[in-house]
Amino acid sequence: MPRGTRSGPFVCTVGGTVTNGSPQQRFFRRLWAILGAVSIRTKVLGIVVGTVLLLSTFVTVQVRRSLTTLLQEELESQALSITGHVAESASNLIEAGHSDDLGFLLRETQAHYSDERHNTEIAYLLVTASDGSVLGHTFPDGVPADIIQANRLETVERQSLMWRDNSKGRVLDVAERFALSDDLAGVVRIGLSDREIRAAVNEVTRQLIFTSTIMSLASIAAAVFLTWLITRPIQNLVQATQAVAQGDFSQHVTPWANDEIGRLSEMFNTMTKALAQAAQEQSERAALRAQFVNRVIAAQEDERRRIARELHDSTGQALTSLLVGLQALEQTASGEMRQQTENLRQIVSETLEEVHRIAWELRPSALDDMGLAAALERYIADYRERFGLPVDLVIHGLRDGRLSPEVETTIYRIVQEALTNVARHAQAGQVSVLIEHRDGKTLVIAEDNGVGFDANTAAKGSRQHLGLYGIRERAELLGGKFLIESEAGRGTSLFVEIPDAPPVERPFEKS
Ligand SMILES: Nc1ncnc2c1ncn2[C@@H]1O[C@H](COP(=O)(O)OP(=O)(O)OP(=O)(O)O)[C@@H](O)[C@H]1O
Numbered sequence: 001m002p003r004g005t006r007s008g009p010f011v012c013t014v015g016g017t018v019t020n021g022s023p024q025q026r027f028f029r030r031l032w033a034i035l036g037a038v039s040i041r042t043k044v045l046g047i048v049v050g051t052v053l054l055l056s057t058f059v060t061v062q063v064r065r066s067l068t069t070l071l072q073e074e075l076e077s078q079a080l081s082i083t084g085h086v087a088e089s090a091s092n093l094i095e096a097g098h099s100d101d102l103g104f105l106l107r108e109t110q111a112h113y114s115d116e117r118h119n120t121e122i123a124y125l126l127v128t129a130s131d132g133s134v135l136g137h138t139f140p141d142g143v144p145a146d147i148i149q150a151n152r153l154e155t156v157e158r159q160s161l162m163w164r165d166n167s168k169g170r171v172l173d174v175a176e177r178f179a180l181s182d183d184l185a186g187v188v189r190i191g192l193s194d195r196e197i198r199a200a201v202n203e204v205t206r207q208l209i210f211t212s213t214i215m216s217l218a219s220i221a222a223a224v225f226l227t228w229l230i231t232r233p234i235q236n237l238v239q240a241t242q243a244v245a246q247g248d249f250s251q252h253v254t255p256w257a258n259d260e261i262g263r264l265s266e267m268f269n270t271m272t273k274a275l276a277q278a279a280q281e282q283s284e285r286a287a288l289r290a291q292f293v294n295r296v297i298a299a300q301e302d303e304r305r306r307i308a309r310e311l312h313d314s315t316g317q318a319l320t321s322l323l324v325g326l327q328a329l330e331q332t333a334s335g336e337m338r339q340q341t342e343n344l345r346q347i348v349s350e351t352l353e354e355v356h357r358i359a360w361e362l363r364p365s366a367l368d369d370m371g372l373a374a375a376l377e378r379y380i381a382d383y384r385e386r387f388g389l390p391v392d393l394v395i396h397g398l399r400d401g402r403l404s405p406e407v408e409t410t411i412y413r414i415v416q417e418a419l420t421n422v423a424r425h426a427q428a429g430q431v432s433v434l435i436e437h438r439d440g441k442t443l444v445i446a447e448d449n450g451v452g453f454d455a456n457t458a459a460k461g462s463r464q465h466l467g468l469y470g471i472r473e474r475a476e477l478l479g480g481k482f483l484i485e486s487e488a489g490r491g492t493s494l495f496v497e498i499p500d501a502p503p504v505e506r507p508f509e510k511s
C-alpha cells in the first residue's frame with residue numbers, strides 16, 4: 001500500500017508527510033515535524049529565550065502603563081494645587097485693583113515651579129474673566145486662539161481637566177473657576193507638559209530593558225549549562241548506541257550522576273555487557289561449527305583421496321593384471337573359447353575405464369598435479385561427453401600460478417556440484433561456466449537456461465538436499481561469498497567469490 005493512502009481520520013505517515021486530519025491538525029503536525037527535528041539544546045534555548053523575552057516585554061509594558069497613570073495622577077493633583085494657589089493670589093491682586101500685575105504673577109509662578117526643586121514644566125498660565133476676556137497670561141506673543149477655545153468651563157463646573165496634544169508632546173490643561181466678588185468670577189488655566197513623565201517612563205523602560213538583557217543573558221547561560229548537563233550524557237549514550245548498532249559491544253558509558261540518566265547509563269552498560277557475552281558465545285559457537293564443518297570436509301576429502309588411491313592402485317592394478325592375463329589367454333585360445341575370452345576382456349577393459357573415471361572424479365590427480373584450470377577443463381570435457389550437454393567454459397587469470405590447495409579443491413567441488421545439479425535438475429540446453437581470478441579473488445559463475453527453482457528455500461539445505469548448502473559452507477569457510485539467483489522457467493545463475501587468503505581459520509587443516 002502506498003505511503004499515507006489508508007483511510008481513517010488521523011492517518012499520517014512517519015517522517016512528517018501529513019495526509020489526513022483537519023487543517024489545524026495538519027498545521028500542528030507540520031509545525032511539530034519542524035520543531036521536533038531540532039536538537040534538545042536548541043529547543044531548551046528557544047523556550048528559555050522566548051519565555052524571558054515574553055516576560056520582559058509584558059513587565060515593561062505593564063510598568064510603563066502603571067507608571068504613566070501614576071505620574072499623570074500626580075501631575076493632575078499638582079496642577080490643581082497650582083491653580084488653587086494662583087486663583088487665590090489672582091483674586092487678591094484683582095480685588096486690590098492691581099490687575100496689571102497679573103501677568104507678572106503668572107510668569108513668576110511659572111519660573112518658580114520650573115526650578116530644580118519642583119522640576120515642573122508649566123507650559124502656560126492664563127487667567128480669564130468668566131466672560132472669556134483674558135486678564136493675564138504667560139504667552140510671550142499673545143494667547144493662541146485654540147487655547148482659549150479649549151477646555152471651556154460650563155457654567156455649573158468648578159474645574160475641568162483635559163489632555164491635549166501639541167507639537168512638543170501632551171499637555172495637561174486644567175481650568176479652575178474662582179470667585180472675584182459676589183457676582184463676578186475668574187478662571188485660572190494651566191498647561192503642564194508631560195515631558196517629565198515621558199522622561200521618567202523612558203528612563204524606567206531603559207532600566208527594564210537593561211535588566212531584561214542581563215536576565216536574558218543569564219538565562220541563556222543557565223540554559224546552555226543545563227542543556228550541556230543533560231545532553232552530554234545523552235549524547236554519550238547516543239554515540240555508544242550507534243557503535244552498538246554497528247556491532248561494537250565493548251561500549252561502556254560512565255554514569256556521572258545517580259539520576260534518571262545515570263540509571264539509564266547503568267542499564268545501557270548492563271545491556272551491552274549481555275550483548276557482548278551473547279556475541280562472544282555466538283562467535284565461539286560459530287567458530288566451533290566452522291571447525292566442525294572444516295573437519296568434516298577435510299575428512300571427506302581424505303576419504304575420497306584414499307578411496308581414489310585404493311581404486312587406482314588396488315582395484316585398477318588387479319583389473320589391469322586381469323586384462324593382461326585375458327589378452328594372453330585370448331592369444332592362445334581358439335574358437336568359442338577365444339570369443340568368450342575376448343568378451344571378458346572387453347568387459348574388464350570397460351570396468352577398468354569406469355574405475356578410473358570414478359577414481360578421477362573422487363579425487364582428480366590433475367588437481368594436485370596440473371592445477372585447477374586443467375582439472376576443470378578435463379572434468380568439463382568428460383561432463384560434456386557423459387551428459388551430452390554443451391558447456392561453455394571460460395577461465396581467466398588462473399594460468400599464471402597456483403592457488404592454495406584448499407581454494408583449488410573448493411572451487412573444483414563447487415563447479416562439480418553446480419554442474420551435477422544442472423544435469424540432475426535443470427533440463428537445460430546450454431550451460432556456461434566462468435572462472436576469473438583477479439585482485440586476489442576468484443569469481444565463479446555457473447549459469448544454465450533450465451527450469452529454475454525457488455533459490456531461497458533450496459539454498460537453506462535439508463536432509464535430502466545438501467549440495468547448495470555445501471557450496472555455501474565451503475565458500476564461507478574460506479571467507480568467500482555465495483549467491484544463487486533462480487526463477488522458475490528462467491534458468492539459474494550461481495555466483496561464488498573466494499579470496500586467495502581467507503580471513504578466517506583455514507579449512508582442511510588437520511589437527
Ligand atoms: N541448476 C538448477 N536448476 C534447477 N533446479 C536446481 C538447480 N540447482 C539446484 N536445483 C534445485 O535445488 C534443489 C537443491 O539442490 P541441492 O544441490 O542442494 O540438492 P540436491 O541436488 O537435490 O541433492 P544433493 O544433496 O545430492 O546435491 C534441488 O533438489 C533442485 O530442485
Ligand SMILES: [Mg+2]
Nearest residue numbers: 417421467468
Ligand atoms: Mg545437488
